[in-house]
Amino acid sequence: MLLRHTPTEIKERKALTVNPAKTCQPIGAMYASLGIHGCLPHSHGSQGCYAYHRSALTRHFKEPVVAATSAFTEGASVFGGQANLLQSIDNIFTVYNPDVIAVHTTCLSETIGDDIPQIVAKARADGKAPAGKYIIHANTPSYVGSHVTGYSNMVKAMVDYFATSTGAKTKAVNLIPGFVEPSDMAEIQRIAEVMGVPYIMFPDTSKVLNGPLTGKYKMFPEGGTTIEDLHMTGDSKGTIALGRTGAMAAARALDSKCKVPCEILDLPIGLQGTDAFVDKLRLMAGVNVPDVLNLERGQLVDCISDWHQYLYGKRVGVVGDPDQVLALTKFLVSLDMKPVHIVSGSPAGKKYVKALEEVVADIGEEVNIKVPGDMLLFHQWIKNDPVDLIIGNTYCKYIAKDEDIPMVRHGFPIYDRMGHSYFSTMGYRGAMRLMEQILGVLMDRQDRDATDITMELVM
Amino acid sequence: MPSIPILKSREAQIHTKGEKPFDMTCGKHSVAGSVSQRACVFCGSRVVLYPIADALHLIHGPIGCAAYTWDIRGALSSGPQLHRLSFSTDLRERDVIFGGEKKLEAALDELIDQYKPKAAFVYSTCIVGIIGDDVAAVCSKMQAKKGIPVLPVHSEGFKGTKKDGYKAACDALFKLVGKGSTEDVSPISINILGEFNIGGEAWLIKEYYERMGVQVVSVMTGDGRVDEIGKSHGAALNVVQCSGALTFLAEMMKEEYDTPYIRVSYIGIDDMAKSLYDVAARFPDNPEIMERTRKIVREEVEAILPELNGIRKDLEGKKAAIYVGGAFKAFSLIKALNYLGMKVVLVGSQTGNKEDYKTLQEMCDDGTIILDDANPLELSKYIIEKDADLFIGGVKERPIAFKMGIGFCDHNHERKIPLAGFRGMLAFAREVHTSVTSPVWQFCPARLGNKEE
Numbered sequence: 001m002l003l004r005h006t007p008t009e010i011k012e013r014k015a016l017t018v019n020p021a022k023t024c025q026p027i028g029a030m031y032a033s034l035g036i037h038g039c040l041p042h043s044h045g046s047q048g049c050y051a052y053h054r055s056a057l058t059r060h061f062k063e064p065v066v067a068a069t070s071a072f073t074e075g076a077s078v079f080g081g082q083a084n085l086l087q088s089i090d091n092i093f094t095v096y097n098p099d100v101i102a103v104h105t106t107c108l109s110e111t112i113g114d115d116i117p118q119i120v121a122k123a124r125a126d127g128k129a130p131a132g133k134y135i136i137h138a139n140t141p142s143y144v145g146s147h148v149t150g151y152s153n154m155v156k157a158m159v160d161y162f163a164t165s166t167g168a169k170t171k172a173v174n175l176i177p178g179f180v181e182p183s184d185m186a187e188i189q190r191i192a193e194v195m196g197v198p199y200i201m202f203p204d205t206s207k208v209l210n211g212p213l214t215g216k217y218k219m220f221p222e223g224g225t226t227i228e229d230l231h232m233t234g235d236s237k238g239t240i241a242l243g244r245t246g247a248m249a250a251a252r253a254l255d256s257k258c259k260v261p262c263e264i265l266d267l268p269i270g271l272q273g274t275d276a277f278v279d280k281l282r283l284m285a286g287v288n289v290p291d292v293l294n295l296e297r298g299q300l301v302d303c304i305s306d307w308h309q310y311l312y313g314k315r316v317g318v319v320g321d322p323d324q325v326l327a328l329t330k331f332l333v334s335l336d337m338k339p340v341h342i343v344s345g346s347p348a349g350k351k352y353v354k355a356l357e358e359v360v361a362d363i364g365e366e367v368n369i370k371v372p373g374d375m376l377l378f379h380q381w382i383k384n385d386p387v388d389l390i391i392g393n394t395y396c397k398y399i400a401k402d403e404d405i406p407m408v409r410h411g412f413p414i415y416d417r418m419g420h421s422y423f424s425t426m427g428y429r430g431a432m433r434l435m436e437q438i439l440g441v442l443m444d445r446q447d448r449d450a451t452d453i454t455m456e457l458v459m
Numbered sequence: 460m461p462s463i464p465i466l467k468s469r470e471a472q473i474h475t476k477g478e479k480p481f482d483m484t485c486g487k488h489s490v491a492g493s494v495s496q497r498a499c500v501f502c503g504s505r506v507v508l509y510p511i512a513d514a515l516h517l518i519h520g521p522i523g524c525a526a527y528t529w530d531i532r533g534a535l536s537s538g539p540q541l542h543r544l545s546f547s548t549d550l551r552e553r554d555v556i557f558g559g560e561k562k563l564e565a566a567l568d569e570l571i572d573q574y575k576p577k578a579a580f581v582y583s584t585c586i587v588g589i590i591g592d593d594v595a596a597v598c599s600k601m602q603a604k605k606g607i608p609v610l611p612v613h614s615e616g617f618k619g620t621k622k623d624g625y626k627a628a629c630d631a632l633f634k635l636v637g638k639g640s641t642e643d644v645s646p647i648s649i650n651i652l653g654e655f656n657i658g659g660e661a662w663l664i665k666e667y668y669e670r671m672g673v674q675v676v677s678v679m680t681g682d683g684r685v686d687e688i689g690k691s692h693g694a695a696l697n698v699v700q701c702s703g704a705l706t707f708l709a710e711m712m713k714e715e716y717d718t719p720y721i722r723v724s725y726i727g728i729d730d731m732a733k734s735l736y737d738v739a740a741r742f743p744d745n746p747e748i749m750e751r752t753r754k755i756v757r758e759e760v761e762a763i764l765p766e767l768n769g770i771r772k773d774l775e776g777k778k779a780a781i782y783v784g785g786a787f788k789a790f791s792l793i794k795a796l797n798y799l800g801m802k803v804v805l806v807g808s809q810t811g812n813k814e815d816y817k818t819l820q821e822m823c824d825d826g827t828i829i830l831d832d833a834n835p836l837e838l839s840k841y842i843i844e845k846d847a848d849l850f851i852g853g854v855k856e857r858p859i860a861f862k863m864g865i866g867f868c869d870h871n872h873e874r875k876i877p878l879a880g881f882r883g884m885l886a887f888a889r890e891v892h893t894s895v896t897s898p899v900w901q902f903c904p905a906r907l908g909n910k911e912e
């Protein structure tokens with residue numbers, strides 16, 4: 001009864017977040033930066049934040065996560081962080097020699113108002129940034145938005161700094177994923193590959209945060225979008241952004257900067273989500289959908305029909321990042337399940353909430369939605385009106401245990417299970433995996449609760 | 460192994476024993492642009508106060524600082540679990556511009572009514588230091604209104620190192636000391652300081668002292684309770700564990716209440732036994748305490764020895780690298796590893812001072828690398844150079860060790876088992892053994908490479 005302190009009575013809380021369902025911008029920026037090949041993320045602020053961001057990512061991915069810090073002292077906090085950043089840039093290129101430094105700010109450097117581009121220009125003028133090396137930046141104050149905002153800001157910075165148009169269009173399609181797992185990025189690429197669509201994906205954390213054991217520690221692993229590719233995004237035929245809160249800003253920026261038209265889709269979670277993605281890709285690239293994808297799709301439909309009886313009517317509590325929650329909720333509704341409590345910690349705007357409301361409008365039950373909300377509220381809702389299943393990050397396990405409800409881990413962070421960085425939940429195959437996880441916990445529960453009389457061998 | 464460039468300004472923080480005269484630079488702020496493994500003042504305060512389970516821990520600042528410290532420490536409580544929740548004022552842009560005092564006050568008001576804690580700690584993070592909220596004033600107002608101690612913890616991250624966070628935590632704790640009645644405190648009594656009950660370690664240690672016949676008034680702060688801290692000034696002795704997160708408090712209590720203190724370590728057989736004997740020796744008028752202590756040590760050691768010796772056979776001659784927070788812990792680890800027949804080839808810390816490093820180099824063999832505030836590149840370079848079989852560190856170090864194909868043991872927040880005490884020594888030995896002799900290494904390129912040589 002770890003959450004024994006959760007009261008059932010729900011009061012409006014204005015001044016207070018209890019058990020947050022989000023975290024701060026810089027960690028999102030750090031994650032996005034790791035998706036550029038040869039990039040060292042740099043946190044401009046005191047070293048505590050950055051230590052936490054690195055630890056949190058390390059815990060989630062079980063992979064080395066490196067980044068540097070300006071290591072603010074009291075002096076820097078009063079007089080500004082220019083001297084620190086200049087020294088950082090010098091030290092980083094001398095010691096670690098990355099291709100790119102991706103600077104993000106923290107609450108502290110934002111509040112004192114450091115002007116990063118100006119400091120970087122000074123570093124260039126002082127000869128502290130060698131030719132052929134890049135320094136990009138994103139503003140990521142955490143008192144605005146959340147980790148998703150930070151991710152979005154850094155991905156947009158990639159466009160602002162790197163995208164160029166030579167005037168000659170290529171056949172490539174830009175793919176911009178939201179804040180998703182390395183496995184998801186790999187799955188999105190696989191789909192583009194089997195369709196024969198030339199693409200540039202950015203950022204790309206696959207093989208960076210799910211790399212092999214090689215016997216060596218590599219500060220800059222194999223994966224990541226190359227600078228050359230980032231430059232070329234401006235010449236692509238079009239852009240598909242997956243997720244409004246995580247990927248839209250970059251796609252829009254690319255459109256206005258280089259006239260690359262963009263389409264904004266939901267994350268390709270579930271049958272319809274994947275259909276939408278595949279269809280957009282087909283149209284944009286002018287290709288046919290290959291048999292292998294049709295096969296996967298058919299298999300997914302088959303699975304749904306086989307197992308629908310066990311999913312139908314099940315009530316679900318969903319908590320997570322906005323893009324994930326929206327796409328996931330659509331999938332659940334399409335499986336005939338009833339998402340009745342929905343919380344996203346990150347602010348996402350009125351339009352978002354409306355979109356979510358539309359998805360659940362016809363499930364035949366009152367639905368609680370709070371964006372932004374926290375895990376305390378989520379727990380209170382579940383206490384007052386229990387569900388059959390919880391889907392959310394690792395922190396949900398306290399609720400799941402206390403209320404004795406089956407749970408599927410999804411989103412960020414996941415500190416206590418493996419798989420998320422290797423097995424995608426996107427695309428048709430990913431949808432099958434999600435279903436497998438959901439069915440697994442529901443049926444384990446059924447078996448656990450079965451009496452000798454109701455125990456079934458075949459399900 | 461190609462050599463890596465070492466920053467000029469870091470050269471004085473890395474030494475190879477026996478190469479040149481030893482003079483370690485340390486206690487410095489990390490160099491800008493370094494990939495330091497260190498954290499901040501807030502982190503220091505939070506880890507110290509975290510295990511006080513019947514207190515409210517409210518983090519005044521933007522959401523991140525609270526989110527990252529939500530139940531990451533694994534400090535167990537036998538009763539209330541309030542410390543494992545995450546409370547934050549979640550400052551937004553408006554608050555940063557107009558100030559967050561009102562929000563803080565409202566939050567405290569709500570939380571104290573709701574959870575009825577014994578005390579409340581309010582941590583101010585970086586941003587609060589910059590916008591200049593008068594946290595102390597809000598706290599004293601709420602203290603008067605609610606009738607419980609409401610204590611500001613001045614832990615703005617940029618105001619120093621993790622060590623300064625320990626100090627801020629001790630300042631806050633000190634305000635709780637002396638608040639309770641010492642009526643039921645025996646003259647043969649101690650406080651245990653700096654034991655955070657990770658994996659239930661405080662319970663192990665407390666049990667030893669109680670079996671000796673010594674009353675443990677308070678464990679600060681493992682499985683901590685506000686009332687126990689309140690009467691801790693009645694204890695005859697403060698026993699301060701390891702690197703001394705709580706040394707500041709021991710000093711303050713010595714000054715104010717005349718409570719003497721000793722420093723001990725609960726890691727490894729020798730140090731554990733010594734920390735019991737040292738306490739027993741403090742009560743010479745009661746020789747039966749020393750007798751009981753001898754008996755306890757004998758029994759406990761006998762109980763673990765057969766298995767330890769078995770493990771030792773497999774580990775004899777293997778090499779270890781240590782990179783931990785406190786240097787004091789490193790001393791004990793070196794001894795514990797030596798006991799297992801292992802050789803320490805690298806040792807470093809995040810917070811060691813000159814004295815500490817002197818001791819370290821005296822304990823080590825020639826050729827051992829000793830370093831302060833290292834980065835992953837340095838660590839990996841020396842681990843490969845020295846051909847270590849085991850790396851002992853914290854969260855961020857684990858995947859680095861595994862990428863290099865060597866064993867790992869967490870001696871920080873991530874572990875789930877007690878590594879202190881006699882039974883802890885056995886648990887430590889088992890964990891090291893499990894990791895170093897894991898069958899996975901036979902499939903690993905580093906090990907394959909070594910075999911081919």
Ligand code: SF4
Pocket residue numbers: 046047048049050052107108499500501502524583584585586614615616617
């Ligand atoms: S903001 Fe300051 S207090 Fe919070 S984690 Fe960062 S350095 Fe530490």
Ligand code: SF4
Pocket residue numbers: 024025026048049052106107108142143520521522523524525584585586
């Ligand atoms: S200060 Fe801001 S950036 Fe740093 S950890 Fe806290 S919320 Fe995140």
